[in-house]
Every structure is written in structure tokens, then in C-alpha cells.
Amino acid sequence: MSSNDEVREQKATRPSPRVLARQLDARKRILEAARGVIGDLGFAGAQVATVADIAGVATGTIYRHFTSKAELFSEVLRAVCERELDVVRAIAAEEGRTAAERLHDAVFTFVARALQSGDLAYAVIVEPMDSEVDHVRLAARRGLADAFAALIREGISAGEYPEQNAELRGAAVVGAFLEGVVHPLEQSLLTLAEREEVGEEIAQFCVAALTKRA
Structure with a gap:
């Protein structure tokens, strides 16, 4: 693969600024929601589904940002x-x-x-x-x-x-x-x-x- 092909491939896989902004916003909301849930329920009582609901995202979205x-x-x-x-x-x-x-x-x-x-x-x-x-x-x-x-x-x-x-x-x-x-x-x-x-x-x-x- 030529260097030009590699550059084009990188550009094709790189998220657009708009997509990146949405991803960063979702991550921020997830962390803020998780902090609130932990404050209310503690670490043992906090559940990913609850965090997702408060953050306004799907549970799967959380696992795209955090592996566990x-x-x-x-x-x-x-x-x-x-x-x-x-x-x-x-x-x-x-x-x-x-x-x-x-x-x-x-x-x-x-x-x-x-x-x-x-x-x-x-x-x-x-x-x-x-x-x-x-x-x-x-x-x-x-x-x-x-x-x-x-x-x-x-x-x-x-x-x-x-x-x-x-x-x-x-x-x-x-x-x-x-x-x-x-x-x-x-x-x-x-x-x-x-x-x-x-x-x-x-x-x-x-x-x-x-x-x-x-």
C-alpha cells in the first residue's frame, strides 16, 4: 500500500469533527451520570443500566466508551x-x-x-x-x-x-x-x-x- 493510500484510509476511518463532538459529549454525560448514581447508591448499588438511563444513552453506548x-x-x-x-x-x-x-x-x-x-x-x-x-x-x-x-x-x-x-x-x-x-x-x-x-x-x-x- 502506498503512502497516499494509507493517508486516504486513515481519513476514511477517522471520525468527522461532528461525530467526535457527539462522542465526547456522550462520554461526558455518561461520567456525570455515573458520578451521580454512585453518590446516590454507592459503588455496589450503581448499575450500568441506571447510568445509561440518566445519561440518555443506550447501555451499549456505555460499553463503546468503557470496556466494563x-x-x-x-x-x-x-x-x-x-x-x-x-x-x-x-x-x-x-x-x-x-x-x-x-x-x-x-x-x-x-x-x-x-x-x-x-x-x-x-x-x-x-x-x-x-x-x-x-x-x-x-x-x-x-x-x-x-x-x-x-x-x-x-x-x-x-x-x-x-x-x-x-x-x-x-x-x-x-x-x-x-x-x-x-x-x-x-x-x-x-x-x-x-x-x-x-x-x-x-x-x-x-x-x-x-x-x-x-
Whole structure:
């Protein structure tokens, strides 16, 4: 086959801009619908048929975009986790503030946002998942741990914290605020003041845990 034939073949199989736009729109609606269904029913209760109905597409359309239910839910989870990780990283990167101040605010903000999300946050943080989906959650936790470890190293270098294993302490901080938010998420909808109170309590605990060597 000549190079000209290959080019013509590629053009023939490439979707037109209009078709591509429809495909991207359908994918976006599917992901938005899946996020809503997971928030309402959790990962275990969410069904592809329900997602398709809400997104306004056929069930087969979903499987043209995602090879399985696990892949769809993994993509939803990845988007949620990446957004929250971006928020934490943005706070951690703020200039002109101590590492302890940024660590406090990163924990406080994560907790407050989780409590505001309610059932979706509970599903993401607590609910058992298929191994393929849970792999995404574990990767997100590692990302959070790395972000907090970097803050702890900054605090050590600045003399705010004593010498300690930043990687282990960063992972412990993530474990502390993720576990700390579970019980509040199980309660009825919290007011803004209650969410802030929980966030402040957990943030203060995490900051205090780093001030002593042992």
C-alpha cells in the first residue's frame, strides 16, 4: 500500500469533527451520570443500566466508551480523587506560609469538602470496591501521602518539626484524616458550622502529631 493510500484510509476511518463532538459529549454525560448514581447508591448499588438511563444513552453506548463497569467506575473515581488531590497540592504550594499552616489548611479543606460531598465522599473513602476500582483509590491515597510528606520535609528543614520519617508520617496523616471523617460522614447532613468544627478538630490533631519525635 502506498503512502497516499494509507493517508486516504486513515481519513476514511477517522471520525468527522461532528461525530467526535457527539462522542465526547456522550462520554461526558455518561461520567456525570455515573458520578451521580454512585453518590446516590454507592459503588455496589450503581448499575450500568441506571447510568445509561440518566445519561440518555443506550447501555451499549456505555460499553463503546468503557470496556466494563469497573473501568467506568474507575474513571469516575480517578476524576474525583484527582480533583481533591489538586486542591491539596495547591494549598501545599502556597507561598509565604509555614509548612504547618499549609498542612493544617490542606487537611481542614479536604475534610470540609468530603463532608460537603456526603454520600459520594463516603462511597469514595469507605465503601468496598472491585479490585480494579480500589487500585485507583490506593493510588490516590499514595498521592496524598506524597503531598503531605513533602510538607513535612519542608517543616523539618525549616525547624518547625523535629527529625522524623516524612514518608511514614505523611501516610499516617492521610490515614488519620480519612479515618477521622468516616463517622461524621455516617451522620445526617451536617451544617456548615459542624463541618468546620470537624475539619478543625482533625486538622489540629494531624498538626500536633508531627510536633514530637515519638
